[in-house]
Amino acid sequence: MKNPLAALFHGPMTPGVLGVFGHLDDTTRAVKDLKADGREDFTVFSPMPRHELEDAIDRPPSSVRMYTLIGGIAGCSVGAWVTLYMSYDWPIQVGGKPIGSIPPYVVIMFEMTVLFGALNTLLGVALNALRAARREGTIPYDPRFSNDKFGVFVPCRPDQAGTTEAFLKQHGAEEVRRA
Amino acid sequence: MAQTTAPPTSGVRVTYDYVTRVIHRTLGDPGKGYFALLGVAVGLLTIGIICLLFLLRYGLGLAGYSHPVYWAVFITCFVFWVGIAHSGTLISAILFLFRSAWRTAVYRVAEAMTVFAVMTAGLFPLIHIGRQWYFYWLVPYPNERGLWPNFKSPLIWDEFAIGTYFTVSTCFLIMGLIPDIAAVRDLATGWRKKLYAITSLGWRGTNEQWRHYSRGYLYLAALATPLVLSVHSVVSWDFAMAQVPAWHETIFAPYFVAGAIYSGVAMVISLLIPIRRLFHLEEVVTIRHFENLAKLCLLTGMIVGFAYTTEYFIAWYGGPTPEHKAFYYRAFGPFWWAGWTMNVCNWFLPWILWFKKVRTNLTALFVISIFVNIGMWFERFTLIAIHLAGEPFEPFVKAGYNPTWADWGIMAGSFGWFFMWFLLFVKNFPAVSISEVKEVLPPPVRGRHA
Numbered sequence: 103m104k105n106p107l108a109a110l111f112h113g114p115m116t117p118g119v120l121g122v123f124g125h126l127d128d129t130t131r132a133v134k135d136l137k138a139d140g141r142e143d144f145t146v147f148s149p150m151p152r153h154e155l156e157d158a159i160d161r162p163p164s165s166v167r168m169y170t171l172i173g174g175i176a177g178c179s180v181g182a183w184v185t186l187y188m189s190y191d192w193p194i195q196v197g198g199k200p201i202g203s204i205p206p207y208v209v210i211m212f213e214m215t216v217l218f219g220a221l222n223t224l225l226g227v228a229l230n231a232l233r234a235a236r237r238e239g240t241i242p243y244d245p246r247f248s249n250d251k252f253g254v255f256v257p258c259r260p261d262q263a264g265t266t267e268a269f270l271k272q273h274g275a276e277e278v279r280r281a
Numbered sequence: 282m283a284q285t286t287a288p289p290t291s292g293v294r295v296t297y298d299y300v301t302r303v304i305h306r307t308l309g310d311p312g313k314g315y316f317a318l319l320g321v322a323v324g325l326l327t328i329g330i331i332c333l334l335f336l337l338r339y340g341l342g343l344a345g346y347s348h349p350v351y352w353a354v355f356i357t358c359f360v361f362w363v364g365i366a367h368s369g370t371l372i373s374a375i376l377f378l379f380r381s382a383w384r385t386a387v388y389r390v391a392e393a394m395t396v397f398a399v400m401t402a403g404l405f406p407l408i409h410i411g412r413q414w415y416f417y418w419l420v421p422y423p424n425e426r427g428l429w430p431n432f433k434s435p436l437i438w439d440e441f442a443i444g445t446y447f448t449v450s451t452c453f454l455i456m457g458l459i460p461d462i463a464a465v466r467d468l469a470t471g472w473r474k475k476l477y478a479i480t481s482l483g484w485r486g487t488n489e490q491w492r493h494y495s496r497g498y499l500y501l502a503a504l505a506t507p508l509v510l511s512v513h514s515v516v517s518w519d520f521a522m523a524q525v526p527a528w529h530e531t532i533f534a535p536y537f538v539a540g541a542i543y544s545g546v547a548m549v550i551s552l553l554i555p556i557r558r559l560f561h562l563e564e565v566v567t568i569r570h571f572e573n574l575a576k577l578c579l580l581t582g583m584i585v586g587f588a589y590t591t592e593y594f595i596a597w598y599g600g601p602t603p604e605h606k607a608f609y610y611r612a613f614g615p616f617w618w619a620g621w622t623m624n625v626c627n628w629f630l631p632w633i634l635w636f637k638k639v640r641t642n643l644t645a646l647f648v649i650s651i652f653v654n655i656g657m658w659f660e661r662f663t664l665i666a667i668h669l670a671g672e673p674f675e676p677f678v679k680a681g682y683n684p685t686w687a688d689w690g691i692m693a694g695s696f697g698w699f700f701m702w703f704l705l706f707v708k709n710f711p712a713v714s715i716s717e718v719k720e721v722l723p724p725p726v727r728g729r730h731a
Contacts, residue, residue, distance in 0.1 A: 124725060125406060125725050125726050125727040126724040126725060126726055127726040127727055127728070128484075128727055130551045144391065145487050145488060145489070146487065146488040147485060147486050147487055147488075148486055148488070148491065149297060149301075149464065149486060149716060150460075150486075150716040150717070150719040150720045151491040151494070151495050151716075151717075152612055152720075154724075155488065156488075156492070156495075159488050161488070161489075161492055163496070164492050164493045164495075164496035164497070165493075166496040166497045166500065167492050167496060167500065170500040170504070174504075184421070184432075185432040188421065188430055188432070188516040189432060192429055194429060196431070196433070199433060200379040203433060204708060206432060206433045206438070207432055209438040209439060209441070209442075209511075209515060210432060210437075210441050212507075213438070213442050213444075213445045213508075213511070213583070214441065214445075216445055216449060216505075216507070216508045216511075217441075217444070217445040217449065217503045219446065219500070219504050220445075220449040220452055220501055220504050220505070221448070221452070223452075223497050223501055223504070224452050224456065224497065224501075226493070226497060227456070227493050227494060227496075227497035230493040231482075231483075231489075231490055231493055231494070232491075233494075234487065234489035234490060236484055236492075238485060238487050238562075241484070243485050245467035245468075246467075247485065247486050248301075248388070248460070248463050248464040248466070248467045248484075248485075248486055249297060249298055249301045249464060249467065249468075249727070250296065250297035253563060274727060
């Protein structure tokens with residue numbers, strides 16, 4: 103379905119060639135050879151995450167982990183602040199217990215660590231996906247990529263499209279098309 | 282179409298395309314059986330709403346409370362539904378971290394069950410407070426309007442725990458759904474295509490998307506794992522922190538967590554068997570999945586049985602104490618039938634799951650799972666209402682506690698509420714994870730291994 107907002111968020115289509123693959127090993131080999139040629143700007147499509155592809159693409163670890171860590175630390179701090187601040191803001195001593203009693207507050211600090219950590223993880227995935235989507239919205243997509251096909255899109259100038267097509271076909275692409 | 286060999290869980294040849302189409306088919310016309318079930322669920326919900334309206338009009342006196350029983354069916358239902366929620370996270374998060382491949386076909390149902398069970402559980406504290414329009418008094422905020430939030434109380438821990446659990450479970454469910462919604466988006470037509478185009482958030486399955494998604498999913502699982510253990514521990518401390526005989530026990534946290542997973546797995550079995558039949562998922566959800574669920578049920582059932590044994594043993598071993606009286610009251614008091622229902626369903630019944638023939642017989646499993654859920658409801662009822670009624674600290678009080686039509690009506694309504702959301706979910710969103718089922722299939726390869 104054509105998204106009416108796409109024009110607002112994405113620029114014009116990136117020129118290049120899209121190869122549709124039916125086999126994982128062909129796709130992996132194509133990716134490895136692209137990497138060997140020094141290419142980093144290609145995009146790989148797959149219906150599920152595969153470690154073979156991840157290893158071949160060899161990108162640095164996702165920055166989502168930093169979001170999780172920062173969220174967790176922030177949550178723990180908020181949990182400590184909420185419990186201690188409110189206790190000392192209206193100090194009522196019950197059963198001889200200290201006003202600010204850390205052991206029972208650990209429960210709330212833990213829950214807030216998990217809550218903020220999870221929400222920040224989601225934020226990290228969303229922000230990274232949005233950043234990637236700005237570029238990926240300008241490249242072609244095939245609905246079969248969510249079903250049973252793999253895809254490799256290689257950006258290139260129109261005069262290089264023939265060479266790229268030949269490269270993808272030689273690596274087992276069942277279908278190639280220019281964008 | 283890419284051909285792959287059959288997965289070890291199935292006797293037929295399953296391909297990526299086959300998985301997508303079988304799961305996509307669940308979004309089609311489900312037949313009369315589905316609508317009959319949905320009708321029953323909406324009917325029960327209507328009964329619950331009518332009873333709730335009466336309760337709002339005439340007050341909590343309708344609920345059969347009598348001193349000292351002020352926690353009864355509503356709190357029982359709260360603990361029951363929170364417990365049901367637990368196996369969802371166990372199957373989706375803990376088994377994910379253990380790389381347990383069989384979970385892929387069943388975890389979506391369990392996860393959806395978790396979210397809807399927490400939504401149901403969350404209604405009961407609101408119903409229980411009586412004056413629902415003051416619900417925001419439950420929310421701790423810097424001291425205003427004469428409220429003093431007591432952070433040393435397990436009731437307030439519970440609020441944080443349940444709130445966090447609902448939020449994290451919902452995030453986990455939605456995140457897992459995104460690639461699968463994209464898969465059905467690419468096959469759908471009409472209004473469904475529009476719905477899935479919006480809810481798949483532009484998913485295309487690119488390497489960048491998978492890179493961030495996989496990490497995010499892993500960290501969510503890592504966060505949800507200790508969370509699931511903490512939430513029912515906190516619920517158990519609602520009781521264990523009080524000085525009521527049979528409540529004030531150190532084993533409550535692990536005992537409650539095991540019981541929660543036990544009832545939750547039983548509910549997954551109760552839900553999966555009809556869903557599998559209604560939506561023809563026999564090739565994806567196999568007997569092996571049910572057998573593994575039954576093994577989980579057996580394990581947690583044995584832990585629960587051990588906890589019951591320990592409770593009775595300690596009560597006997599401690600001599601003539603209030604604890605002793607409380608357990609005598611549980612077994613031989615006026616509510617003996619509730620205590621023995623719990624014992625038979627939870628303590629003795631799971632033993633027959635040691636037999637492989639029973640674990641692989643869906644009719645037997647369905648019946649056992651229903652009885653386990655009945656038993657687990659009665660466990661909470663016995664623990665909460667019965668032990669309050671028989672509290673030996675107040676021997677002059679003869680509690681004439683009996684649940685009323687309002688209690689039963691609202692409880693029935695909670696089942697209607699839960700099943701309505703669940704049935705709507707499985708009809709409109711992929712009930713089995715498409716991408717994760719494909720992950721455990723051997724990938725299509727030409728033969729030149731990379």
